[in-house]
Amino acid sequence: MxxxxxxxxxxxxxxxxxxxxxxxxxxxxxxxxxxxxxxEAQVLAAQSSGPEEGAVDxxxxxxxxxxxxxxxxxxxxxxxGNAPDITTAGGAAIDFQVSTGRMPSSNPxxxxxxxxxxxxxxxxxxxxxxxxxxIGKGPAVPVDVPGDAPLREDFExxxxxxxxxEEYKAEYDAYIAGADDVEAGMKLYLANCAHCHSWSGAGGGxxxxxxxxxxxDATPRQIYEAMVTGPGQMPVFNDLAINPDDKxxxxxxxxxxxxxxxxxxxxxxxxxxxxxxxxxGWTVGLTLIIACAIWITAKQRAHD
Amino acid sequence: MSTDSQAPKALRGVGNFIxxxxxxxxxxxxxxxxxxxxxxxxxxxxxxxxxxxxLLVTGVFLTLWFKPSxxxxxxxxxxxxxxxxxxxxxxxxxxxxxxxxxxxxxxRQIHHWAALxxxxxxVVHMLRVFFTGAFRKPRExxxxxxxxxxxxxxxxxxxxxSLPDDLPSGMGVRILQGVMLALPLVGTYVSMFLFGxxxxxxxxxxxxxxxxxxxxxxxxxxxxxAHFMILWHQKHTQYPGTGRTNKKVVGTxxxxxxxVKAGGFFFFVFAVTVGLSAxxxxxxxxxxxxxxxxxxxxxxxxxxxxxxxxxxxxxxxxWLDFQIFGYAVPIGVLVPGLVVPGLIxxxxxxxxxxxxxxxxxHRAHNVADRPRNAPVRTGVGVAGIVFxxxxxxxxSNDILSHTFSISLYWTTYFFRVAVIVGPIxxxxxxxxxxxxxxxxxxxxxxxxxxxxxxxxxxxxxxxEVHKESSADTVHVLESKEEVDRIDAETISSIxxxxxxxxxxxxxxxxxxxxxxxKLAHWYTxxxxxxxxxxxxxxxxxxxxxAEEKEPAQTH
Numbered sequence: 001m002x003x004x005x006x007x008x009x010x011x012x013x014x015x016x017x018x019x020x021x022x023x024x025x026x027x028x029x030x031x032x033x034x035x036x037x038x039x040e041a042q043v044l045a046a047q048s049s050g051p052e053e054g055a056v057d058x059x060x061x062x063x064x065x066x067x068x069x070x071x072x073x074x075x076x077x078x079x080x081g082n083a084p085d086i087t088t089a090g091g092a093a094i095d096f097q098v099s100t101g102r103m104p105s106s107n108p109x110x111x112x113x114x115x116x117x118x119x120x121x122x123x124x125x126x127x128x129x130x131x132x133x134x135i136g137k138g139p140a141v142p143v144d145v146p147g148d149a150p151l152r153e154d155f156e157x158x159x160x161x162x163x164x165x166e167e168y169k170a171e172y173d174a175y176i177a178g179a180d181d182v183e184a185g186m187k188l189y190l191a192n193c194a195h196c197h198s199w200s201g202a203g204g205g206x207x208x209x210x211x212x213x214x215x216x217d218a219t220p221r222q223i224y225e226a227m228v229t230g231p232g233q234m235p236v237f238n239d240l241a242i243n244p245d246d247k248x249x250x251x252x253x254x255x256x257x258x259x260x261x262x263x264x265x266x267x268x269x270x271x272x273x274x275x276x277x278x279x280x281g282w283t284v285g286l287t288l289i290i291a292c293a294i295w296i297t298a299k300q301r302a303h304d
Numbered sequence: 305m306s307t308d309s310q311a312p313k314a315l316r317g318v319g320n321f322i323x324x325x326x327x328x329x330x331x332x333x334x335x336x337x338x339x340x341x342x343x344x345x346x347x348x349x350x351x352x353x354x355x356x357x358x359l360l361v362t363g364v365f366l367t368l369w370f371k372p373s374x375x376x377x378x379x380x381x382x383x384x385x386x387x388x389x390x391x392x393x394x395x396x397x398x399x400x401x402x403x404x405x406x407x408x409x410x411x412r413q414i415h416h417w418a419a420l421x422x423x424x425x426x427v428v429h430m431l432r433v434f435f436t437g438a439f440r441k442p443r444e445x446x447x448x449x450x451x452x453x454x455x456x457x458x459x460x461x462x463x464x465x466s467l468p469d470d471l472p473s474g475m476g477v478r479i480l481q482g483v484m485l486a487l488p489l490v491g492t493y494v495s496m497f498l499f500g501x502x503x504x505x506x507x508x509x510x511x512x513x514x515x516x517x518x519x520x521x522x523x524x525x526x527x528x529x530a531h532f533m534i535l536w537h538q539k540h541t542q543y544p545g546t547g548r549t550n551k552k553v554v555g556t557x558x559x560x561x562x563x564v565k566a567g568g569f570f571f572f573v574f575a576v577t578v579g580l581s582a583x584x585x586x587x588x589x590x591x592x593x594x595x596x597x598x599x600x601x602x603x604x605x606x607x608x609x610x611x612x613x614x615x616x617x618x619x620x621x622x623w624l625d626f627q628i629f630g631y632a633v634p635i636g637v638l639v640p641g642l643v644v645p646g647l648i649x650x651x652x653x654x655x656x657x658x659x660x661x662x663x664x665x666h667r668a669h670n671v672a673d674r675p676r677n678a679p680v681r682t683g684v685g686v687a688g689i690v691f692x693x694x695x696x697x698x699x700s701n702d703i704l705s706h707t708f709s710i711s712l713y714w715t716t717y718f719f720r721v722a723v724i725v726g727p728i729x730x731x732x733x734x735x736x737x738x739x740x741x742x743x744x745x746x747x748x749x750x751x752x753x754x755x756x757x758x759x760x761x762x763x764x765x766x767x768e769v770h771k772e773s774s775a776d777t778v779h780v781l782e783s784k785e786e787v788d789r790i791d792a793e794t795i796s797s798i799x800x801x802x803x804x805x806x807x808x809x810x811x812x813x814x815x816x817x818x819x820x821x822k823l824a825h826w827y828t829x830x831x832x833x834x835x836x837x838x839x840x841x842x843x844x845x846x847x848x849x850a851e852e853k854e855p856a857q858t859h
Contacts, residue, residue, distance in 0.1 A: 036546050065353065110608070115628050181319075181388070182385065182386060182388060182389055183388060183389040183390060185839060186600070187599070189594065190471070190596070190598070190599035190600070190601060191598045191599060191600075192594065194599070194600065194601035195600045195601060195602055195683055196602055197602070198589075198601055198602045198603030198604070199471055199592055199593070199601035199603065199604065200591065200603070202603060202706075203603075203706060204601075204602035204603045204702055204706050205701075205702045205705030205711075206705045206712065207712055207713060207716075208713065209709070209711035209712075209713070209714075211705070211706055212602070212710075233782065243314070256385060257385075258592065260385060260589065261584050262591075263402070263403075263409065263585075263588070263590065264409065264413060264584075264585025264586060264588050265413070265581075265582060265583045265584050265585045266583055267583050267584040267585065268585045268588075269584065269585065271585075271588070272593070272603070272703065273442040273472070273603065273604055273605065273606075274587075274605040274606060274607055274608065275605050275606065275611075275700040275703045276471070276589070277584075277607070277608070278420065278421065278605075278607065278608025278611065281417065281420035281421055281424055281580075281608065282424055282608070284580065284584075285417065285420065285424070285576055285577070285580050286351070286421055286424045286425060286428065287574050288342045288576045289351050289421070289425070289572065289573050290344065290348070290428070290572075292353075292569065292576075293344040293347035293348070293350075293351070293569065293570045294344040295569060296344075296347075296569060296572075297342050297343060297344045297346075297347065297565075297567050298344075
């Protein structure tokens with residue numbers, strides 16, 4: 001106590017208290033707030049039975065539909081007051097919405113952010129099989145475009161997982177390398193996509209409280225599906241408007257740019273660009289220089 | 305060390321050689337002994353000078369490889385991702401600077417960071433001059449030159465940003481062209497003249513290049529030289545303090561004290577700029593890709609100093625656009641693109657003359673005002689900062705909207721209201737704070753400062769012991785000049801003032817005279833008078849004495 005009493009009137013005491021309070025709140029929040037891993041663990045815990053390998057199970061798909069989709073979209077997919085008719089949406093839309101975690105939605109009135117999917121890969125496949133058999137028709141899942149990377153928990157052994165992972169990587173690299181016309185991909189992206197998703201794929205604000213999501217986590221298949229189904233505010237770019245080869249060029253451009261290292265320095269400011277640069281120029285650059293000016297004039301002032 | 309020690313013989317020989325030919329000894333001695341005030345805020349302009357030097361040096365380096373040509377070529381070079389892409393030679397040569405020239409990437413980033421710091425330091429330097437009233441007579445001309453440097457620096461930055469012909473470059477030029485097209489009658493001609501035809505044409509890069517590396521830097525250099533010569537002749541202003549008067553400057557002599565400091569400071573500015581350039585990526589043109597007229601992207605802004613223009617274009621409504629004889633008059637571009645910057649720069653340039661006209665203060669001032677002692681000027685300055693800052697923020701409304709998950713429309717609505725309400729609130733708050741500080745100053749002057757020691761009197765009353773302020777503090781506090789309050793009665797007395805022949809005082813005549821009287825009243829009505837306040841004469845035991853003695857002329 002004495003130690004504190006002696007120092008509590010120190011000029012820096014106020015700052016110390018503020019810093020401590022910020023640290024306590026910051027660390028406390030990080031410790032208590034739900035984060036991605038914990039949510040993942042909860043989802044995994046909820047999946048009591050392990051996913052089955054091989055053939056799709058339409059009855060499980062029906063189960064999921066009835067439990068998680070039908071309350072809004074209706075038993076026949078015809079929609080309701082707070083959800084659209086999805087009988088013509090197609091398997092690609094189901095795969096996009098569910099595998100990006102946007103569906104099932106917790107708030108039908110708001111745009112959903114990307115999050116960890118509620119269902120495993122095989123459950124989603126079952127759901128799509130059920131949908132295509134009983135609910136509706138539309139663009140199919142583009143199965144030859146690489147989708148999600150395999151997850152460790154879907155595999156019994158480490159070797160099986162690693163093998164699947166390697167296969168996936170080879171497929172992914174082949175798909176990206178299969179695009180050989182950077183200019184076509186760039187022109188298509190900058191003419192059709194960048195005005196919402198931004199040049200870097202970081203996303204951006206849209207009118208009416210919506211936003212264009214970032215493309216960093218999206219798999220090539222999800223980008224493809226988004227183009228053919230036009231989720232949310234996004235227009236449809238079907239295979240007649242941009243043919244599958246051009247789509248491959250476009251997706252490869254996005255993924256290449258994303259994988260491109262930042263040659264300008266270790267701090268790339270999230271590729272936000274000029275706003276972040278201006279902020280750093282003022283808060284780091286000019287502030288340091290002015291601090292130096294105060295420093296080199298301070299000593300002299302004490303003497304005169 | 306003896307005071308009359310002579311310089312070493314070798315130095316003396318060189319000195320005599322030069323002096324025999326140029327007779328520099330006298331001028332040299334006088335100028336080397338020139339005194340510079342010691343306060344960090346007098347170094348702000350130097351930051352601008354040093355970053356300008358860095359810009360010149362790195363800019364020369366970049367011109368060795370940059371090709372200002374819009375000739376389209378297919379890229380084939382060390383940056384593999386863009387191999388086979390059609391692009392202008394300007395963009396390809398910038399890629400070459402980044403990836404083909406040793407140290408080129410670093411130098412290009414230094415050039416860009418130095419540009420951001422250059423304009424930022426101009427702003428803070430200008431704010432210092434404004435808030436301390438250092439623009440007053442005799443320094444109005446130098447202030448005008450400063451406004452000119454600031455304006456040119458912005459344009460210089462915009463043109464430099466446009467040279468690499470990457471995606472943001474082209475978008476910036478397109479906006480510039482849009483503003484030009486909005487000019488009534490001459491818009492299309494001006495645009496066709498600058499671009500040598502339709503946008504983008506084939507000439508714009510080489511023309512901007514000439515402007516960016518020759519014409520504007522030349523004018524800037526001349527203005528900076530003039531700025532310094534006038535400064536040298538008129539000397540710095542200085543803050544009030546012991547021994548500092550309108551006729552005497554206190555500080556460090558140019559040589560050796562100030563020269564060492566300034567030299568060291570140059571290297572610090574250089575170090576910060578290079579440090580940023582080495583570690584923080586800026587304007588990654590290789591990631592953006594080349595500009596084509598069909599390309600457009602969200603999430604791109606101009607460099608920060610053009611942000612307020614971008615913001616005013618973004619938030620200005622299109623309700624006022626109209627057509628006349630089939631010709632569109634796009635007020636929604638014209639006003640934010642030309643009138644708003646015109647107001648800001650015109651206002652900056654005109655302020656010294658407006659203030660002099662309002663206050664009628666034609667004296668020369670070499671001692672700086674403390675911002676609190678000119679509450680209306682400080683309030684106006686803060687209002688200007690708020691106005692500029694809100695426009696600047698509005699320029700990044702899409703980034704704000706996306707980063708903080710705010711609806712984009714709401715950011716626009718907010719800024720539309722805030723750019724009008726914000727400056728008014730800023731003015732009122734700043735002025736009130738100034739007046740509060742004046743009151744505290746008067747109390748400190750009268751009573752000394754609160755020592756933190758509590759005493760109990762025999763009667764049981766507790767008092768806080770005040771101690772006498774230092775002589776320097778007293779001097780600073782006493783520097784507040786008495787402001788002649790021009791109130792309603794003064795105005796009416798001026799208006800009624802007629803000489804023996806019944807002729808009105810010329811100053812009060814007509815619309816202009818009355819306006820001036822009203823403004824003078826507004827400028828001077830709120831002021832805490834220090835009249836009759838003697839240092840440390842307050843009643844030491846009575847804390848509330850100041851309030852009792854306060855003349856009732858503050859409202």
